[in-house]
Amino acid sequence: EAGVTQFPSHSVIEKGQTVTLRCDPISGHDNLYWYRRVMGKEIKFLLHFVKESKQDESGMPNNRFLAERTGGTYSTLKVQPAELEDSGVYFCASSQIWKPYEQYFGPGTRLTVT
Amino acid sequence: GQNIDQPTEMTATEGAIVQINCTYQTSGFNGLFWYQQHAGEAPTFLSYNVLDGLEEKGRFSSFLSRSKGYSYLLLKELQMKDSASYLCAVSGTGGSYIPTFGRGTSLIVHP
Numbered sequence: 257e258a259g260v261t262q263f264p265s266h267s268v269i270e271k272g273q274t275v276t277l278r279c280d281p282i283s284g285h286d287n288l289y290w291y292r293r294v295m296g297k298e299i300k301f302l303l304h305f306v307k308e309s310k311q312d313e314s315g316m317p318n319n320r321f322l323a324e325r326t327g328g329t330y331s332t333l334k335v336q337p338a339e340l341e342d343s344g345v346y347f348c349a350s351s352q353i354w355k356p357y358e359q360y361f362g363p364g365t366r367l368t369v370t
Numbered sequence: 371g372q373n374i375d376q377p378t379e380m381t382a383t384e385g386a387i388v389q390i391n392c393t394y395q396t397s398g399f400n401g402l403f404w405y406q407q408h409a410g411e412a413p414t415f416l417s418y419n420v421l422d423g424l425e426e427k428g429r430f431s432s433f434l435s436r437s438k439g440y441s442y443l444l445l446k447e448l449q450m451k452d453s454a455s456y457l458c459a460v461s462g463t464g465g466s467y468i469p470t471f472g473r474g475t476s477l478i479v480h481p
Binding site: 259260289297298299300301304307312317351356357358359360361362363364 | 374392401404405411413414415418430457461466468469470471472473474
C-alpha cells in the first residue's frame with residue numbers, strides 16, 4: 257500500500273511569489289492534516305480535513321494560506337504571497353476515520369522563501 | 371496552552387536500553403503520542419497512550435502517568451537504526467486527536 261506522498265519535495269521561491277503544495281493521502285483515509293516545522297522549532301498543526309470539509313483550521317497562520325481538498329481525496333496548500341517566515345518543512349498526514357490518532361506522515365515539502 | 375518538555379539529546383550504546391522522558395503541562399489532555407523521525411524523513415507513529423500504565427510493542431514500550439503529567443518511551447536492545455529523533459506529543463480534550471509536539475529528543479546510538 258502506498259504511503260502519503262507530497263509534491264514537490266523541495267521548493268525555492270522568492271518573497272511575494274505563490275507556491276502550491278500537494279498531498280496525496282493513503283487511499284481510504286478520510287482524515288487529512290497539514291503541519292509545518294520551522295527550522296529549530298517544533299512541528300505545528302495547521303489544519304485538519306475530514307473528507308472535503310475543514311474540521312479545524314485553528315493553526316493556519318494567516319489568510320495568505322489557503323488549503324483545499326476538493327473531492328475529499330488529495331489536498332493542496334497554497335501560500336500567496338509567500339513571506340520569508342513561511343520557510344520550513346510542510347508535512348501532510350492522514351488517518352482512518354475510526355483510528356484518528358494513528359496518523360501517517362508524508363515525507364514533507366521543504367519550502368525556502370528567499 | 372500546552373507545554374511539553376523532553377531532553378534535547380541522548381546517547382546510548384548498541385544493545386543497551388534507553389528511556390526517553392517527556393513531561394507535559396496542558397489545559398486539557400486526551401492522550402500522548404510518541405513518534406520516531408529519522409533525519410530528512412517523515413515522522414513515524416509509535417504509540418498513543420490514553421490510560422495510565424505501560425504499553426509494550428516489540429522493543430519499544432511507552433508509559434503514561436496522567437496524574438504526574440509524565441511519559442517515557444523505553445527502547446530495548448538498541449540497534450544503530452534506532453538513531454533518530456523521538457517526538458513526544460499530546461492531544462487536548464475533544465475528539466480531534468491533533469498532536470501538539472515537543473521539540474524532540476535526538477537519540478544517538480553508537481557501537
